[in-house]
Amino acid sequence: MGDLIVLGISCIFVNNILLAQYLGNCPFMGTSKKMETAVGMAFAVVFVLVMAGLITWVVNTYVLVKYGLGFLRTIAFILVIASLVQFVEMFLKKSIPALYAGLGIFLPLITTNCAVMGVCLINVNEEYTFIETAVSSLTYAIGFGLALILFAGVREKILLGRVPKPLQDTSIGLVTAGLISLAFFAFKGMV
Amino acid sequence: MLEAILFMLGLGVSCGSVLSIASKVFYVYEDPRIAEVESYLAGANCGGCGYAGCSAAAVAVVKGEAPPNVCIVAGADAAANIAAVMGVEVGTAEPLTSRNTCRGGDRADDKFYYMGINSCRALSAFYEGKRICSIGCLGLGDCIRACAFDALKMSDQGYPVVDEEKCVGCGACLKVCPKNILEIKTMSERLLKLNEADDALAPCQQTCPAEIDIPKYIRQIRDGNYEGAVNTIRERNPLLLSCGRVCPHPCENYCRRGIEDEPVSINQLKRFVADYEMNSGKRLPISCAPDTGKKVAVIGGGPAGLSCAYFLRRVGHAVTIFDDNPKLGGMIRYGIPEYRLPKKVLEWEIDGILKTGIVAKTNFKLGVDFTIGSLISSGFDAVFLGIGAWKDYTLRVEGENLEGCYTGINFLTRFAKWQQGDSDDEMPIGNRCVVIGGGNTAIDCVRTLIRLGAQEVNLVYRRTRAEMPANEVEIVAAEHEGVKFTFLAAPTKVVGDENGHCKQLEYLKMELGEPDASGRRRPVPIEGSETLLDCDMLITAIGQGPEISFKENDTERIKNLGITRWNTIDQVNPITLQTNIPYIFTAGDSATGASLVVEAIGGGRRAARSIHQYLSGEEVKAPEKALFKKHIKESIFESVPGIVQEKRAEMPELPVQERITCFDETDLVLEEKEALRESMRCLQCCRLCYNKDDKAA
DSSP states (O other), X not given: OHHHHHHHHIIIIITOTTTTXXXXXXXXXXXXXXXXXXXXXXHHXXXXXXXXXXXXXXXXXXXXXXXXXXXXXXXXXXXXXXXXHHHHHHHHHHHXXXXXXXXXXXXXXXXXXXXXXXXXXXXXXXXXXHHHHHHXXXXXXXXXXXXXXXXXXXXXXXXXXOOOGGXXXXXXXXXXXXXXXXXXXXXXXXX | OHHHHHHHHHHHHHHHHHHHHHHHHTOOOOOHHHHHHHXXXXXXOOOTTSSSHHHHHHHHHHHTSSOGGGOTTTHHHHHHHHHHHHTOOOOOOOOOEEEEOOOOGGGSOBSOOOTTOOOHHHHHTTTTOSBSSTXXXXXXXXXXXXXXXXXXXXXXTSSEEEOTTTOOOOOHHHHHOTTOOEEEEOXXXXXXXXXXXXXXXXXXXXXXTTOOOHHHHHHHHHTTOHHHHHHHHHTTOSOHHHHHXXXXXXHHHTOTHHHHSOOOOHHHHHHHHHHHHHHHSSOOOOOOOOOOOOEEEEEOOSHHHHHHHHHHHHTTOEEEEEESSSSSOTHHHHTSOTTTSOHHHHHHHHHHHHTTTOEEEESOOBTTTBOHHHHHHTTOSEEEEOOOOOEEOOOOOBTTTSBTEEEHHHHHHHHHHHHTTSOOOOOOOOSEEEEEOSSHHHHHHHHHHHHTTOSEEEEEOSSXXXXXXXXXXXXXXXXXXXXXXXXXXXXXXXXXXXXXXXXXXXXXXXXEEEEOTTSSEEEEEOTTOOEEEEOSEEEEOSOEEOOXXXXXXXXXXXXXXXXXXXXXXXXXXXXXXXXXXXXXXXXXXXXXXXOOHHHHHXXXXXXXXXXXXXXXXXXXXXXXXXXXXXXXXXXXOSOOSSOOOOOOOOOOBOOHHHHTTSOSOSBXXXXXXXXXXXXXXXXXXXXXXXXXXXXXX
């Protein structure tokens, strides 16, 4: 149990997928301009990442490892995650329209989110158990949401200042992301 | 190798089949029109329409929740295409445009200088910004940077100017402005806007009962944009020709120039542009919002009724005016004499109002030909009561019913009807006429009598000239025209001759005592000072109240309509003007007692606003910070530095000898050159700042 908590904290803070691993940069820049969008994206990621983590773990353990097909991992995961997202989208649209309305436009974006792929591969490389995979996927996703929402808050404030032309928009965004990332490095000694 | 190929094939097939099955199982029917509609939308996902992106807007259009012209960016062609997809009519779009309400900019005073900030939002976090004015523009242009359509420019004066051609009303500027200077409104919303305590209002605009944007129309006159000035006035007052002639212009009493100099001749300028439109031979188009399908009955075609009907029509309701006189206009047609407001002018003005699509039914008397109950049962959704105050008060003295005795409104109305050929009821005019009263009606009576050839006209008033409620200019004109005034005289008896015709008026001399509730000194009779005044015609014009007997013939519900002790119709709230029966609204003299034309026009607009709220299913309520006749304290000054005195434009008038023999219009319109000079005298005030005279500084 204690291990799982340590794992969770390390995934949220120390190895934050956005700020420490620097994965998932496209949604980090693209959906962080407005708080509203950022929150929507964060929840969509939590939802998809947990499912993708578990299903890729199953595929990996019971198919790829069993038949010695580890070299096909990346391509297999891409296919599985993309299908999963499409499936989830269709399922939500039919069964839970309210949730679909909330997450709707973010789900297709996640198909191309490297953070999801990254977490799935990390889970396998670290040889986590099923439970550990569940915890790590969930906490990585929470870390993603945390970083994204923090960043969106900062970016909304940046609008108040007048930024020199060459640095506007994405440039200042990347610089800011770097600074926040530096701050997150302070968590290194925690676990 | 084989395993790998087999695995990938297997994975592909299983993923494919799962998705195929899922798309069959989880298939949701989507109206194909959604995609079609979406293809016509701008695709900017700007959110200006109020929906979360273009697809959401398309869904709303197909569901029928949004009109075809929902997209504010795509324009009229797209709206027509969408309407074709949906098989509906495309309504006349009411475009949203952004407006800057602040005219301060750099002329406004600063409370501190700090060069380190160059964004309005950051500056406003600093003690609410550098301007002393709490609402003024900070001038750093956040709105300009926020505008995606290049529709905002910073003017030389240091405030943003909206290019209405380019503005689509997306609201980006509004969202970034920390001072709420920019407002995005449709024409309908603008028409029904009431003055609020946080608005950028000059003292004159705060004072005007119709809340006309006076500095704006004067600025437009100055720029030679007379049509723009007419449109500006029409946003608040549809009777500009009439008001330009008869309004006692309370606004001028609060003109800031008037503190150091003569006030700007605001009303003369209004009349100048109003006459300009009439004499130009073509009417400026008046826009109306798409039809709402609601019907409103306006009872009474006077200034309040016309104003209410006009504003209701402009926001899209169907309006029918009922009036018991043969022609519309009410008191301004039958109470105001020809020499002050020529009927030809009034006719032109009322025609223009009716041309917006208002139906008028004249010779329809409330309580006789129809009742409020019958209107409701014939499908009207709301009723406006603007029945005016037509019942003259009487002196309650002996002999006032003798032959040769008349009452003010009755006299003016009978004469006006005869003069316009509505009736052949000619009244004999006496040689020695006496008019009792000190208000505008009394003055109208004396000036009419002079023109009718009465040899001697005497106005009898129980207080002194200083207390007369009539407009000063009117009193002066009456003096010029040879009216005699008998002040401090209270009539006690009318003495008749043997034929029952009035012969003399007996009155008591008065002296002024302590001030009464109205602040005027109360006249006190002097014992034994009875005096006789010869007269063969006597008109009593001591005030009038509404005639409310119509209630008696109406349904039970209407019988409960609240009436005040002054016989006026009781409004639950003087701003909303709703009565105790929710679908009945009132304004004008029937709500306030005899008052100004411009007051009735303002009331008509407020009532139209409430009726619009009522018909849209909203709660009928006044804006929280409605100013309503109060002034913004900080905007009223003691002194106004920077003024160079300059005479105000004199009103040209017909020479006395000429005018007392006919009913030609007495007051004439300003020459263009003079009007332009007068418009330059305006300080273009706002809440705190104003333009100091160039020569001063």
